[in-house]
Amino acid sequence: MAMTKLGKNCLRWCPACNLPIMDVKTCPVCGGATLETELTPPADSRPAFDYDIEKTRSMCDACFGEGTGKLLLPEGHLAIMNKAPSIDRMEEVFSDGTVVATLRYDLGRGWRFIVRMQGAMRIAAAATKGWVILNPDAEEFIRQNRNLMVPGVKDADPGIKEDDEVLMLSEDRTVVGTGVAKMSGADMRSQDRGIAVKTRWHKPEELISSDKAHTWDDAVQANAAPMGKRVDEAVAFIKKTVSERQDLPAAVSFSGGKDSLACMLLTMDAGIDAVPMFVNTGLELDETRGLRPRFRRQA
């Protein structure tokens, strides 16, 4: 059955340039073909800020050892956070054209770092924690999405605790799968039966990576044409809507977030002197309440 798409995923990727490209199938920079991004619908993505990158890297380091975070998200490479549906908050971390990890907030437990196959391939050789080496016979069972049983364990990081995220590796450190430890690493080494790891990701993938670093200014420049088209469409829509309702004053509902800010700026581009409306829910951050924007255009 086809996957249900909740709205269109407009974020594409140029593998040659290693840049995010909106909407268009031909890269405006190099003229090459852009690829669809495999973000979980509704693909509500945004640039990863320094805070997101540092948080992701430090969570990766905590699970798989110092230095793995920087292999997961290389210095100077653009990363994107994609909000995915979950009981609480969940975000996919996208870098160099692929999803490398998921950050999930579990109630009562806190943030959990879930490495994806592409992320696991980036860090496998350097992982000093959270690794499980498989007996060759066990590999095909993991590839069939079966769990790893203790007899399939050749070796394991003794520091693994039950419920930790782990990498399942072949003897040459090829990633066979990722999963959740069902017993400690010490038990995996000493027991002779039971489930060692519940398999999470297991489908073999080609490594997707790029050595091209960029700034967000590069991304904005690359997307000038598709973004300009969107701005023109939105401004035309706002002008038309306001002109059709001349009996009512124009107002922009403003929360302080990225969406309402974009809406406010588009309204200004349309030359409309709209009243910003901010509702203090009582749960606002100080920074949001302190914005007090002056949006009226100067004459």
Ligand SMILES: [Zn+2]
């Ligand atoms: Zn390109």
